[in-house]
Amino acid sequence: MYNFTADDDVTAHIRTLVEHFVPVAGMTDVELAEWIRAQGIDILVDLNGHTAHNRLPLFLRKPAPIQVTWLGYLATTGLPTMDYRLTDARADPPGRTESLHTETLWRLPDGLWCYEPHRFAPAVAPLPALRTGRLTFASFNNPAKVSVTILGVWARILQAVSDARLLLIRSALAARTTELERFFAGRGVDPRRVEFLERRSTADYLALYDRVDVALDTWPCAGGTTTCDALWMGVPTVTLAGDRSFSRSGASVLASVGLPDLIAETADDYVDRATAVAGDLPRLATLRDTLRERVRASPLVDARRFAAAIEHAYLAMAERALAGAEGARP
Known part of the structure; x- marks a missing residue:
């Protein structure tokens, strides 16, 4: 029906x-x-x-x-x-x-x-940090899922990884970008380190992952398809598993592809896991080269x-x- x-x-x-x-x-x-x-x-x-x-x-x-x-x-x-x-x-x-x-x-x-990967998805690009000399985090989830709680956690990550950048999808609410810039500035993070991107076609959205080293999941409403897309594009995702089903979808996806070490149970744990994976360029490069095949061989697809x-x-x-x-x- x-x-x-x-x-x-x-x-x-x-x-x-x-x-x-x-x-x-x-x-x-x-x-x-x-x-x-x-x-x-x-x-x-x-x-x-x-x-x-x-x-x-x-x-x-x-x-x-x-x-x-x-x-x-x-x-x-x-x-x-x-x-x-x-x-x-x-x-x-x-x-x-x-x-x-x-x-x-x-x-x-x-x-x-x-998950059925997009047939038109581009090939996985090399780890961008090796080219740019700095880490780039991103969350391409629906802006409505970006809560003040998870923003505070992301600010802590940017404080810990001092030269890192964060890419976010721009909200349709005109004042929201200014609010977020003030939010990060109020926590000692230069707003210029946070870039807001316009919504785009699915093909162009997938191509954005060429710029991303580590994806950050939202909370309390975690991602599902967005996390799958990131993994298919060679980008590991760190998630915070809450006490409700809707906050544990990222954990479900990561477990299905054998990446339980990227699942955090507390905000402090989320910061620790995100900064740890960001600081391990050899592992990030390996994940970049192998994640697509890992996903392809998993029950997820x-x-x-x-x-x-x-x-x-x-x-x-x-x-x-x-x-x-x-x-x-x-």
């Missing part, structure tokens, strides 16, 4: 991959719920959570016996009718986040992410393996539901 009105090349490609492609944006929740029941759909999956264009009111009607949420919103929907949320043990460590969910957490074995894990999860959910139904019979 397709709940958007856009009809482009991506939409056309998706149509070729599925048996049935049903646009439903024009249907009311009542109409769609009746249609789902009439079709006998067993498992209904939400990909939006509490983000734009979601159909969560539909899920409140429980049109399918098994309802699952995944990917678009890394937290609980809060719906008593949502049965499961797909996740993994790094994003939601067992025993730590169950109380924050109305759903049962279903942890996929390798990770909750499946193994679509068949991921699909098999999803299929296994859905079948297990169905078996559990059938067993419960049998047990409930008099």
